Amino acid sequence: MDAAAELRGSGVSPGAGYGPVHVLVGSIPEPAPDSRYEGEAAAERKRAAAALERVADDLEMRGAKAGGAAQDVLGAQAMMARDPGLEVGVAELIDEGIAAPRAVFEAFGKYRDLLAAAGGYLAERVADLDDIRDRTIALLTGLPMPGVPETAAEPYVLVAKDLAPADTALLNKDLVAAFVTEEGGPTSHTAILARAMGVPAVVGCVGATLLAQGTLVLVDGASGSVRLSPPRAEVDAVLGAAASREAALASVTGPGATADGHAVPLLANIGGPRDLESALAHGAEGVGLFRTEFLFLDRGDAPSEEEQEAAYRAVFEAFPGGRVVVRTLDAGADKPLAFLPPSGEEPNPALGERGLRLFRKYPEMMGSQLGALARAASGTSARPYVMAPMVATVEEATWFVSAAHEAGLADAGIMVEVPSAALRARQLAAVVDFFSIGTNDLTQYAMAADRQVSGVAELQDPWHPAVLDLIALAAEGAAAAGKSCGVCGEAGADPALACVLVGLGVTSLSMGSPALPWVRAALSRHNLEQCRTAAAAARGALSATSARAAARAELPGLSDLGL
């Protein structure tokens, strides 16, 4: 196999995956306004009608497979593709000499404008209409279908420039062998999603979207290698090794601890009750980050206290006697809520009215969330911890903690993600019950590198010694006050960095559930002194890359795990 038959990126979700490439097409280009066809109008009309019919059939088939509400939605989309008015519109344009793809584009455009102008529910149907239009044009022009395939004969390797939540909402985990994206870093949506799904992933892989559809590739989500059309023997060897690694991981069970018995509770990051099954299956000792946004996003009104209470109770009940750390609503900026509008236009959303800052503006929202949490916990034996995101000052921390205590929640803490909070950890630790470090945002703010901007991806690396220094400050400040200091960012999911964090004084680690066995195994192979030595070596380095290398040199047990 020659060296050219490999692409490289950053491995962000360990494991090996093999399958045919499916390049995700973001959007179908608009057919040129002057495009004409050669040949008979009747044949061109027939071509257009057949494409529309095939799109309709496909939508119906997917609906029948999905059942329930999705069947209604897809069935209605199929009716749109079969719309007689549309068919007439397309035929008339073709009769004027316009090529079928352009005719389809224009005929859809007429209805698109009508629906968009009506606003509300109808304006939302514009996206459905665009989807049908793009599918039809893709068929007519031979372009790959837009969107993620929902059915496939064998698991495929999903390749994209980058993945947006909308692309992945319908993703079927059993059909995806691996993710490969051209953009993105370790905290990109793709990386987080891949780890949450337990699917191998390589990001920042230049040239990936130029791969031909169907090329067989072997993806190593730890090393970042993407091998093109590898020989069968290599595939078998790599997949076999991955399987035996999984088995080695499965053999380490029980609560998280270093080799010499220093306990490090390993907790799960969850976005709602639906993530509980995976958390329990991977041996989570509790929940270290319960993101409550899922209840609030994508709706026009605030959820009632009763609705909130029921959702929170489901999580508390899953961990009887265990800890459940709930983060209050982290909305605003890039996660805007219709019912909590910000004060005005924000040129830098990451620095705007988000997290606790939004609660300062809407204190009744905080009251209702804290009240619902207190009531949800009251009937269960779980230990509820509540924390606020985006805390920058002692005054904010005091305000939140007293509100939580007043609501009947005894353990109230803050996220340490703004550098000012890490720098003033000692003062903050005196007024809160615990810290939880959000390494993704802490890295973004410490390095002044927006997580949404891929051009600064290299700066969004939690291995930067400046970030490690801030984490150490936070952990030391908490320890001095006898408070706990966890990490609930993606950094905790990196087995090498997890050991370093423990060496820095972090007392618990929370992560996407599939990473738990890896981190548990990595910790169990090193003692606390090795973790401290690795942490010191990393902080002594001059760059993220050399920090990683210096730490790894002190953590010999990682190579046993193929990490």
Add this chain to the structure above:
Amino acid sequence: MAERKITVESEVGLHARPAATFVQTATKAAMDVTIAKMGGTGAPVNAKSILSVLALDVRHGDTIIITADGEGADAVLDQLAAIASAT
């Protein structure tokens, strides 16, 4: 030419599922069926076209006029009227 005037009772108007059911039923009819919105500016549109029906933007409480011509027109319009006036 048979005609019916119906007040739409569905909460969601003639959108979503009621619109789909309405168009599916009209599509089964052998003859042309049209629908117009009272007080609307546009001409009657093809009741077999989901996009045209949606674009009328018929809301709860709006009145629509449906017409059909030919054998069985009354039966078709009765069926459509029942769908449009269902809550």
